[in-house]
Amino acid sequence: MKIEINGTLTEVRADTLDAVLDELGHGDDKVATAVNETFVPVAARRQTALAPGDRVEIVAPRQGG
Amino acid sequence: MQLYGTHIDSRLMLGTAQYPSPTVLAEAFRRSGAGIATVSVRREAGGERAGAAFWDLVRRLDVTLLPNTAGCHSVREAVTTAQMARELFDTSWIKLEVIGHADTLQPDPFGLVEAARILTEDGFKVFPYTTEDVVLADRLIDVGCEVLMPWGAPIGTGLGLTNIYGLRTLRAQFPKVPLVVDAGLGLPSQAAMAMEMGFDAVLLNTAVAKAGDPAAMAQAFARAVEAGRLAHQADPMAPRDMAAPSTPVIGRALLS
Numbered sequence: 001m002k003i004e005i006n007g008t009l010t011e012v013r014a015d016t017l018d019a020v021l022d023e024l025g026h027g028d029d030k031v032a033t034a035v036n037e038t039f040v041p042v043a044a045r046r047q048t049a050l051a052p053g054d055r056v057e058i059v060a061p062r063q064g065g
Numbered sequence: 066m067q068l069y070g071t072h073i074d075s076r077l078m079l080g081t082a083q084y085p086s087p088t089v090l091a092e093a094f095r096r097s098g099a100g101i102a103t104v105s106v107r108r109e110a111g112g113e114r115a116g117a118a119f120w121d122l123v124r125r126l127d128v129t130l131l132p133n134t135a136g137c138h139s140v141r142e143a144v145t146t147a148q149m150a151r152e153l154f155d156t157s158w159i160k161l162e163v164i165g166h167a168d169t170l171q172p173d174p175f176g177l178v179e180a181a182r183i184l185t186e187d188g189f190k191v192f193p194y195t196t197e198d199v200v201l202a203d204r205l206i207d208v209g210c211e212v213l214m215p216w217g218a219p220i221g222t223g224l225g226l227t228n229i230y231g232l233r234t235l236r237a238q239f240p241k242v243p244l245v246v247d248a249g250l251g252l253p254s255q256a257a258m259a260m261e262m263g264f265d266a267v268l269l270n271t272a273v274a275k276a277g278d279p280a281a282m283a284q285a286f287a288r289a290v291e292a293g294r295l296a297h298q299a300d301p302m303a304p305r306d307m308a309a310p311s312t313p314v315i316g317r318a319l320l321s
Contacts, residue, residue, distance in 0.1 A: 006108040025111030030120055032106065032149035037141055039148035057108065059146075060116020061123070061153055063090075064105025064133045065080030065220070065248075065270035 223251025
């Protein structure tokens with residue numbers, strides 16, 4: 001199915017958030033996630049099912065002012 | 066200085082963005098003596114690993130981290146960003162930015178109060194990036210903010226304290242609330258002035274990161290903040306319009 005990953009429409013095989021992160025190569029990266037503008041904590045990724053067109057944001061620590 | 070019950074030694078808070086290299090960033094922090102570093106969250110691609118590298122760098126700085134919601138223009142964006150930052154940085158502290166105007170990056174006062182309310186109810190310790198508006202300050206305190214961070218000038222301008230009257234009024238109206246001048250400072254003298262006026266701390270980034278020698282500028286700001294604080298505590302003299310001789314008049318030899 002196609003979902004939006006950080007604003008880019010992307011074809012993925014997995015259908016849960018934790019599996020999509022694995023598929024995208026995040027492994028055990030220090031990242032935080034949101035689906036359709038709602039925060040999804042690490043503990044909830046496995047139970048978070050994704051549907052075509054869902055908007056997934058994956059962020060990591062960065063420089064800030 | 067106590068912020069949400071946590072003691073912080075330094076009254077200089079420093080951003081981590083825009084440095085020419087990680088080495089320069091680390092040296093600037095060392096010479097600044099800053100106790101708090103602001104950080105952010107941004108999109109990451111699989112295999113990019115930029116987040117891990119930055120995380121390693123900031124952990125070695127040995128400072129308290131204050132994540133921000135920089136660039137957020139809506140309450141929803143700011144709240145979700147804060148929740149992601151809390152998980153990533155393992156802190157409930159959040160520098161809350163809800164921007165309302167593209168050219169000045171002026172906070173949206175209505176969105177700011179609403180986001181501060183939601184986040185405080187969710188257990189966050191909110192450091193709102195605000196203006197010198199005393200009514201807005203009151204509203205932010207009403208919804209649970211225990212620290213306020215008024216701007217000196219728009220972010221990244223280096224203009225210094227553009228509304229002295231407004232900042233002085235804010236300080237006078239909220240004598241017991243920790244007030245941090247955040248944004249717009251360009252020179253150490255401007256930081257010293259904020260501290261002389263009784264502000265509790267200053268937060269800056271661009272003035273150090275974009276200086277020709279960021280580490281030297283970081284140290285200059287550290288000294289200015291310390292000097293300004295000491296001057297405030299020393300109770301400055303009142304200015305007057307007419308001259309008053311400092312050397313005793315009595316005892317002067319009459320030679321004419």
